Each structure stands twice: as C-alpha cells, then as structure tokens.
Amino acid sequence: MFRFLAVLTISGVAYGLYKGVLDNYLAEIVRFPPFGRGVVEFFRELPGFLVVFVLAALYRFSEARIFKIGIALMALGVGGLLLSAPAQINVLAILVVFSFGEHLNLPLKSTISLELANRETGGAALGVTGAIGQAGNIAGFVLASLVFMVFSRLGFSRGSMVSFKAVYLIALCLMGAAFAVSLGMGESAAQGPRRRLYFDKKFTKYYMLEVFYGARKQVFLTFAPYVLILQYGADASVISLLYAVSAGVCTVFSAVTGRIIDRVGYKFVMVTDTLLLVAVCFFYGFSHRIFQPRTAFVIVCANYVLDAVISLASMASNVYVKDIASSPEEVTATLYTGTSVNHVISIFIALMGGWIWKVTGIELLFSISAFLGVMNSIYAATISR
Numbered sequence: 001m002f003r004f005l006a007v008l009t010i011s012g013v014a015y016g017l018y019k020g021v022l023d024n025y026l027a028e029i030v031r032f033p034p035f036g037r038g039v040v041e042f043f044r045e046l047p048g049f050l051v052v053f054v055l056a057a058l059y060r061f062s063e064a065r066i067f068k069i070g071i072a073l074m075a076l077g078v079g080g081l082l083l084s085a086p087a088q089i090n091v092l093a094i095l096v097v098f099s100f101g102e103h104l105n106l107p108l109k110s111t112i113s114l115e116l117a118n119r120e121t122g123g124a125a126l127g128v129t130g131a132i133g134q135a136g137n138i139a140g141f142v143l144a145s146l147v148f149m150v151f152s153r154l155g156f157s158r159g160s161m162v163s164f165k166a167v168y169l170i171a172l173c174l175m176g177a178a179f180a181v182s183l184g185m186g187e188s189a190a191q192g193p194r195r196r197l198y199f200d201k202k203f204t205k206y207y208m209l210e211v212f213y214g215a216r217k218q219v220f221l222t223f224a225p226y227v228l229i230l231q232y233g234a235d236a237s238v239i240s241l242l243y244a245v246s247a248g249v250c251t252v253f254s255a256v257t258g259r260i261i262d263r264v265g266y267k268f269v270m271v272t273d274t275l276l277l278v279a280v281c282f283f284y285g286f287s288h289r290i291f292q293p294r295t296a297f298v299i300v301c302a303n304y305v306l307d308a309v310i311s312l313a314s315m316a317s318n319v320y321v322k323d324i325a326s327s328p329e330e331v332t333a334t335l336y337t338g339t340s341v342n343h344v345i346s347i348f349i350a351l352m353g354g355w356i357w358k359v360t361g362i363e364l365l366f367s368i369s370a371f372l373g374v375m376n377s378i379y380a381a382t383i384s385r
C-alpha cells in the first residue's frame with residue numbers, strides 16, 4: 001500500500017507538470033485552433049474507448065502489473081514531448097501513447113483503492129487516494145508555474161520552447177521515478193485470469209450514467225482551458241496556477257465528498273451535483289457578454305474550480321458499482337467497461353464541441369453541457385438502493 005500511495009504522489013506531480021502546460025503548448029507552440037483542439041481530443045480519448053479491448057488482451061495480467069505498464073506508457077509520452085519536434089502529427093501520436101497509459105491506470109486507481117478498503121468505507125478510501133493524487137498535482141502545477149516565471153525573468157517570452165522543454169524534462173524524471181517505485185509493488189491485487197470482455201445487465205444504469213457523465217465532462221476537459229487561453233489571454237503560468245488552486249480545493253473536498261457518499265448514499269450525490277453545474281456552465285459560456293473582461297475572467301476562473309469540485313461526485317458511481325458487484329474482479333472489469341462506454345460519447349463530443357465553437361461560439365457549447373448534466377441527474381434519480 002505504501003508503494004501504491006508513493007506512486008500516486010510522484011506520478012501526480014509529474015502529471016501536474018504535464019497537464020499544467022499542455023493546453024498552452026498546443027495553442028502557442030503547436031498552434032492548434034479550437035476545432036483542431038477538438039480533433040486532438042478525439043484521438044487522445046480513443047484509448048479510453050479502446051482500453052476495454054486492451055484489458056481483454058492483458059486478461060492474464062494482475063492489476064498491479066497493468067498499473068506498472070500504464071506508468072511506463074505515461075513516461076514514454078512525456079519523453080516524447082521532450083524530445084520530438086512540435087509538429088502537429090508528432091504531438092498527436094505522443095499524446096495517444098500517454099493517453100493509453102493514463103486510461104489504463106484510471107480505473108485501476110479506484111479498483112486498488114476499493115480493494116484495500118472496508119466495504120463500508122469505499123467512498124472514504126476513494127476520497128483519500130484522490131486527495132493524495134490531487135496533492136501531487138498541486139505540486140506539479142505550482143512547479144510548472146514557477147518554471148515559467150523564472151524563465152520569464154531570464155528574458156524568455158511566454159511562448160518560449162525552452163520553458164516548455166524544462167517542464168517536460170522535470171516531468172520525465174519524476175514519471176521515471178514513479179515507474180521505478182511501482183516495480184516494487186507486489187502482486188497482491190492479482191485475482192487470476194479475468195474475462196476478456198465483461199458486460200452485465202445489472203450494471204446497465206452505471207453504463208448509462210457513464211455516457212451522460214462522459215459527454216458533459218468532455219466539454220470542460222477539452223475546451224474550458226482553451227477558453228481561458230484564446231478568449232482571455234491566459235499564459236502557461238496563469239493556467240498552471242489555476243490548476244493548482246483547483247487541485248488544492250479538490251484535495252480538501254475529495255475526502256469530504258467520499259465521506260458524504262458513505263453517509264447519505266451515492267444516489268443523493270449523483271442527483272444533486274447537477275444543481276451547481278447549470279450555474280457553472282451558464283457563467284462559463286456567457287460571462288464575456290455580461291461582465292467587463294477582467295471581471296469575466298475572474299468569474300470564469302472561479303467556475304472552472306467549481307466544476308472540478310462538482311466532478312468529484314463521479315466517484316459515487318464507482319461506489320455504486322462496488323455495492324452491486326459480487327467480487328473485486330467484477331468491480332475491475334466493470335470499471336474498465338464503464339471507461340470505454342464513457343469514451344464512446346467523449347470522442348464524438350470532442351469533435352462536435354470544436355465544430356460548435358467554430359460555428360456558433362462557446363455559448364451553445366456550454367449550454368449543451370448543462371443540458372447533459374441535467375439529463376444525468378434525472379437518470380440517476382431512477383437508481384434504487
């Protein structure tokens with residue numbers, strides 16, 4: 001368990017460095033326009049859809065071994081960004097490699113956490129491990145911002161390649177360290193061969209919830225930072241600091257959300273999280289039409305943080321799976337299937353979102369996100385404990 005938590009922390013710092021500057025790198029160095037950003041996200045999210053088939057190919061591997069493979073792929077991805085030329089096709093291919101590792105490990109973090117937890121405290125366990133990962137992200141975001149501030153003082157421009165390469169070098173060293181630590185993880189999570197592909201009728205509502213959640217979160221994941229960069233002129237240091245603040249708030253609320261899930265139930269959390277989402281989407285899409293630019297920028301930043309907090313409620317669906325599953329093996333298989341179902345809609349939302357922004361603007365884009373969130377809550381209300 002110590003090694004697992006150490007890997008979460010170290011890789012969390014590396015991920016914070018990688019994520020903190022990625023959108024600025026794509027906008028300022030690689031120069032993807034909004035529609036191009038949607039195309040990037042389409043391919044970047046493909047591994048999330050394909051992960052269930054990758055798991056089928058690795059059905060004889062333990063969770064611990066797959067977790068190590070995921071860390072290794074993420075290290076390769078960061079190394080690719082460091083060493084390759086910033087051509088669009090190069091960057092796209094590298095992001096796909098990193099994404100495969102990220103999506104392999106995404107369900108495993110929940111699976112291993114739930115396996116280590118008592119049945120009555122699954123939400124708390126997810127909250128604690130989520131908080132640890134967020135703490136690592138904060139360190140990475142702050143470090144990325146500091147790197148850009150230092151290079152700015154040294155006379156480099158805000159879009160200097162040297163600043164981005166320095167961040168990716170530090171991220172690569174940390175991700176390599178996380179992989180080295182992961183090699184010491186035992187195979188206690190192994191449960192024997194898994195089914196190659198796993199669908200079960202009793203998880204139908206979970207699959208549908210993943211469809212709604214995947215659609216609505218993809219809008220913010222792909223386009224929220226791009227709004228700040230292209231519409232409000234936020235540079236990499238500002239974006240990284242915003243990510244740090246967001247992760248800091250989530251670190252506090254992650255454990256709190258987990259305890260709320262255990263206390264009041266996952267259904268209540270699934271239904272109520274959308275009440276705030278509607279307001280968040282409204283201000284994100286319309287602040288520039290209502291307020292002065294500086295005020296609108298502050299409001300949009302605040303709403304970005306608030307959306308990150310709302311997204312913590314997604315752990316409720318993982319607890320729901322554990323509650324109705326008959327074995328840890330079934331939890332792992334179902335979460336992987338849910339990840340793929342989630343990304344079936346995500347990859348198309350990424351493309352459609354870029355096109356909607358290009359043709360109509362961000363107002364309709366975030367209005368659609370609010371609508372999808374409402375549909376998610378209505379469907380969650382049909383779940384019976």
